[in-house]
Amino acid sequence: MTNLGYFMAAYIIVWIGVFIYLFGLQRSQNRLKKELESLKKILEEKG
Amino acid sequence: MQRNSLEKILIGITFLSLMASLYAIFFYAPLEATMGLVQKVWYFHLASAWVTFLAYAVVFVAGILYLSRKKRCFDILGYSSAGIGVVFNTLVLVTGSIWAKPIWGTWWTWDSRLSTTLILWLMYIAYLMLRTSSGEDSKGARLAAVFGIVAFIDVPIVYMSIRWWRTIHPLVFKSKGTEVDPAMLTTLLISLVAFTLLYLCLLRQRIALEHLKDELERVKEKIRR
Amino acid sequence: MNLNFFKKIGLIVWKDIIVEFRTKDLFSAMFLFSLLVVVIFNFAFAPGTENVSQLAPGILWVAFTFAGVLGLNRSFVFEKDSGSLQGLMLSPVDRGVIYLGKMIGNIIFIFLVELVSLPLFAVFFNLSLFHLIPRLALVLLVSTVGFASAGTLLAAISVNTKAREVLLPILLFPIIIPVIIGAVKSTGNILEGKPLVETLSWLKLLTAFDIIFIIVSFLVFEYVVEE
Numbered sequence: 001m002t003n004l005g006y007f008m009a010a011y012i013i014v015w016i017g018v019f020i021y022l023f024g025l026q027r028s029q030n031r032l033k034k035e036l037e038s039l040k041k042i043l044e045e046k047g
Numbered sequence: 048m049q050r051n052s053l054e055k056i057l058i059g060i061t062f063l064s065l066m067a068s069l070y071a072i073f074f075y076a077p078l079e080a081t082m083g084l085v086q087k088v089w090y091f092h093l094a095s096a097w098v099t100f101l102a103y104a105v106v107f108v109a110g111i112l113y114l115s116r117k118k119r120c121f122d123i124l125g126y127s128s129a130g131i132g133v134v135f136n137t138l139v140l141v142t143g144s145i146w147a148k149p150i151w152g153t154w155w156t157w158d159s160r161l162s163t164t165l166i167l168w169l170m171y172i173a174y175l176m177l178r179t180s181s182g183e184d185s186k187g188a189r190l191a192a193v194f195g196i197v198a199f200i201d202v203p204i205v206y207m208s209i210r211w212w213r214t215i216h217p218l219v220f221k222s223k224g225t226e227v228d229p230a231m232l233t234t235l236l237i238s239l240v241a242f243t244l245l246y247l248c249l250l251r252q253r254i255a256l257e258h259l260k261d262e263l264e265r266v267k268e269k270i271r272r
Numbered sequence: 273m274n275l276n277f278f279k280k281i282g283l284i285v286w287k288d289i290i291v292e293f294r295t296k297d298l299f300s301a302m303f304l305f306s307l308l309v310v311v312i313f314n315f316a317f318a319p320g321t322e323n324v325s326q327l328a329p330g331i332l333w334v335a336f337t338f339a340g341v342l343g344l345n346r347s348f349v350f351e352k353d354s355g356s357l358q359g360l361m362l363s364p365v366d367r368g369v370i371y372l373g374k375m376i377g378n379i380i381f382i383f384l385v386e387l388v389s390l391p392l393f394a395v396f397f398n399l400s401l402f403h404l405i406p407r408l409a410l411v412l413l414v415s416t417v418g419f420a421s422a423g424t425l426l427a428a429i430s431v432n433t434k435a436r437e438v439l440l441p442i443l444l445f446p447i448i449i450p451v452i453i454g455a456v457k458s459t460g461n462i463l464e465g466k467p468l469v470e471t472l473s474w475l476k477l478l479t480a481f482d483i484i485f486i487i488v489s490f491l492v493f494e495y496v497v498e499e
Contacts, residue, residue, distance in 0.1 A: 180439060200484065
């Protein structure tokens with residue numbers, strides 16, 4: 001009784017879960033940063 | 048500048064400790080006699096459970112601090128921590144199910160710990176829903192803080208009531224603690240430390256995201272004027 | 273000062289009772305709703321003579337929980353829409369007093385609905401519970417206080433959000449799991465004719481829940497309704 005399948009499934013799910021969350025955070029951070037940059041540019045042009 | 052280097056150190060230590068815990072789980076910890084390989088899920092399962100509880104406790108404390116001090120940073124802390132708590136709570140439920148299937152032959156039993164974990168998950172999903180539907184302003188922050196406090200106080204009562212409801216307790220962690228192999232305990236300890244660090248890393252990222260949102264709002268406000 | 277405190281609570285409760293007495297729509301809606309739940313469950317589970325005492329407590333409490341949510345929602349949505357909640361906030365009473373007044377009003381309405389539904393329930397499920405009414409009333413009261421103490425706070429929270437009524441069950445049901453478990457277990461014990469001693473530990477749990485939630489809600493209510 002090794003249950004290798006269950007074991008591997010559990011570990012893969014934990015890592016995938018953590019990484020999806022982390023990548024989600026990074027992506028929305030990058031998106032906001034870009035938006036912020038472009039808005040700041042608009043602000044500078046306005047004076 | 049200094050803040051950035053501190054963050055890099057935190058990320059580095061987290062990465063190293065996660066690697067160490069993986070090494071310990073795969074090569075250092077002995078194979079459990081009756082449960083076999085699947086018992087090794089236990090380390091990450093318990094570490095996730097610990098992070099879940101830690102995250103919700105932070106929501107509780109941040110809620111009290113927000114209501115007494117009215118500082119935006121406590122609101123951000125509570126909201127961010129609740130989101131991370133739900134992520135790890137989900138992982139606890141999923142890994143628990145995967146472990147239960149080969150050991151008990153079922154994905155789910157209404158045992159007191161499992162049920163309480165599920166109810167915790169429902170409570171904090173409700174917290175996040177409350178947060179999204181009450182807006183980002185101070186009113187939403189107040190409502191969420193109140194709910195975070197009430198929910199956390201309720202947890203021990205829920206656990207007690209489910210325990211009484213189901214007096215027949217299936218053997219889960221029986222004899223754990225009395226005859227745990229020291230190598231297993233060390234491995235568990237490393238995993239707990241690694242996951243706590245991971246929680247701190249995620250929390251920092253999540254809080255940074257909220258700060259970015261705030262900054263964006265400020266700039267938008269400036270442009271409108 | 274002390275007399276004043278109770279008088280203020282009494283006035284808020286009295287206001288709710290007068291409003292309800294004029295329209296009567298909340299009470300009749302809650303009563304019909306709990307009756308409908310019993311009817312639907314009858315067709316869903318078809319309880320026969322042999323399993324009715326096992327199913328009855330659960331069905332009863334599902335009916336009361338749903339009817340109670342209906343009542344809790346109405347109690348604040350009506351206040352908010354008519355602007356009378358703002359009037360209450362402007363009046364010179366402590367926010368905690370408003371909470372206690374609203375909570376007692378909710379307890380009275382839900383408890384009345386439960387008492388009126390109980391005889392009909394006995395008829396539909398063919399239970400003889402006439403001699404059990406004092407005990408059942410005790411369980412109903414202790415559980416309803418727990419339900420209303422958490423429910424009043426969470427109804428005030430949900431009425432302040434965009435989702436409004438929809439959010440209340442999602443916030444409330446996980447929180448009141450101990451009340452539901454305690455109420456169903458005690459009701460089951462009483463229907464099976466077990467001595468009251470066996471129900472005592474559940475009643476203690478329910479009472480503990482009541483006390484904790486009344487105190488905590490009393491303390492935090494001002495942050496919910498603050499403008």
